[in-house]
Amino acid sequence: MSAHIVLTSHSQGRGEKAAHPIHWGAATPQERGPIIASLTSPVHRNAIGTHSGAYAIYRALAVASGNLDRDHRPDFTDTTPAESVGPHPQWSDPASIVSLDPYGHMVASAFAAEIAAGVDIRPTIAITKAHINMPELRAAIQAGRLKPDGRILFENGDARVTKAAIDPVWYLPGLAERFGIKESALRRNLFEQTGGMFPELVTRSDLKVFLPPIGGMTLYCFGEMSELGKPETKVACRVHDECNGSDVFGSDICTCRPYLAHGIEVCIEMAQQGGVGLVIYNRKEGRALGEVTKFLVYNARKRQVGGDRAETYFARTECVAGVQDMRFQELMPDVFHWLGVKRIDRWASMSNMKHGALVEQGIEVVERVPIPDELIPADARVEMDAKVAAGYFSAIAPVSAIELALPKGRGLAE
Numbered sequence: 001m002s003a004h005i006v007l008t009s010h011s012q013g014r015g016e017k018a019a020h021p022i023h024w025g026a027a028t029p030q031e032r033g034p035i036i037a038s039l040t041s042p043v044h045r046n047a048i049g050t051h052s053g054a055y056a057i058y059r060a061l062a063v064a065s066g067n068l069d070r071d072h073r074p075d076f077t078d079t080t081p082a083e084s085v086g087p088h089p090q091w092s093d094p095a096s097i098v099s100l101d102p103y104g105h106m107v108a109s110a111f112a113a114e115i116a117a118g119v120d121i122r123p124t125i126a127i128t129k130a131h132i133n134m135p136e137l138r139a140a141i142q143a144g145r146l147k148p149d150g151r152i153l154f155e156n157g158d159a160r161v162t163k164a165a166i167d168p169v170w171y172l173p174g175l176a177e178r179f180g181i182k183e184s185a186l187r188r189n190l191f192e193q194t195g196g197m198f199p200e201l202v203t204r205s206d207l208k209v210f211l212p213p214i215g216g217m218t219l220y221c222f223g224e225m226s227e228l229g230k231p232e233t234k235v236a237c238r239v240h241d242e243c244n245g246s247d248v249f250g251s252d253i254c255t256c257r258p259y260l261a262h263g264i265e266v267c268i269e270m271a272q273q274g275g276v277g278l279v280i281y282n283r284k285e286g287r288a289l290g291e292v293t294k295f296l297v298y299n300a301r302k303r304q305v306g307g308d309r310a311e312t313y314f315a316r317t318e319c320v321a322g323v324q325d326m327r328f329q330e331l332m333p334d335v336f337h338w339l340g341v342k343r344i345d346r347w348a349s350m351s352n353m354k355h356g357a358l359v360e361q362g363i364e365v366v367e368r369v370p371i372p373d374e375l376i377p378a379d380a381r382v383e384m385d386a387k388v389a390a391g392y393f394s395a396i397a398p399v400s401a402i403e404l405a406l407p408k409g410r411g412l413a414e
């Protein structure tokens with residue numbers, strides 16, 4: 001183990017030609033080349049950042065406290081995907097996928113020779129299988145909306161899923177193009193807004209791939225994953241951005257968990273009809289503003305003169321965060337390109353931003369499925385009215401200006 005600190009900010013004169021160049025958008029993993037962001041083989045690194053997103057900081061603590069050998073390398077025995085995905089034609093278009101590595105799940109097999117030769121290459125996608133069980137699914141069975149078939153859905157409420165965890169891998173030139181900005185501006189702001197965490201962003205313009213320290217996504221697939229990418233396969237989908245308070249704890253100020261559960265129901269129905277259902281769960285808490293900002297906004301909404309009401313819903317967020325939303329749905333369609341999906345037959349979402357991003361990326365949305373009115377919690381009426389008034393797609397009619405001015409949210413002490 002070396003006692004030196006290895007600075008990666010400059011290429012240290014190890015020759016002009018990198019040993020493992022990345023050709024983003026190449027049609028095979030071998031032509032594209034491995035993405036090497038590991039710290040145990042610094043001479044091979046051809047990407048900025050490191051694996052596991054924000055969890056890299058815990059790895060640092062584990063090494064610092066003596067709990068993890070800094071030279072540890074993963075043993076990939078029996079870790080290969082439980083279901084295969086791709087390759088799809090979209091993978092060889094460098095502009096289609098810019099925020100994940102389409103070959104990220106194939107690393108252990110596609111680069112077995114390089115790994116055996118000592119290069120530390122790690123997967124950024126893992127695919128496994130599980131059963132999920134939620135009280136809402138049992139209630140839907142009880143109400144007769146869902147029918148167990150012993151294949152997709154069982155009598156006890158278990159639903160069979162294939163699930164994939166996907167870490168972000170950003171191809172910086174493609175990302176800049178997607179946002180219509182200069183790559184240099186993107187790099188500079190990533191460098192500055194992380195407190196200078198990754199100097200290579202500004203010193204190593206030859207490194208085009210960045211593994212950002214952010215949360216990734218989890219994909220839950222109902223039905224046969226291998227049917228995706230075929231034009232005849234019908235697809236239902238819910239793209240859900242994380243809301244821990246509602247999703248996990250059932251907090252009732254928003255419609256997140258009810259919409260998620262409804263989306264899963266729509267997905268199970270589609271799978272039972274021979275199609276495929278997809279729930280894509282993005283770690284973008286509180287519109288990617290984070291939970292601290294979110295709770296500050298809740299207080300500001302509930303304490304403002306006139307009470308918590310729809311007409312000031314977005315303004316209260318903007319006062320605290322400076323923006324209404326930082327989720328950037330522009331990158332969201334990448335996962336559909338990865339899955340080979342060109343058409344979504346049933347789309348369980350009311351967000352005009354998500355819908356617009358899909359259409360922009362050439363993905364057809366056949367039917368938009370709004371959340372049924374009876375699933376909206378009472379305290380979430382403020383959010384719902386504000387969104388509908390702002391042009392979100394919904395089953396309920398837009399409310400009047402008088403309605404929008406009415407306090408509908410619960411007070412802080414109630």
Ligand SMILES: [Zn+2]
Nearest residue numbers: 243246254256
């Ligand atoms: Zn929520």
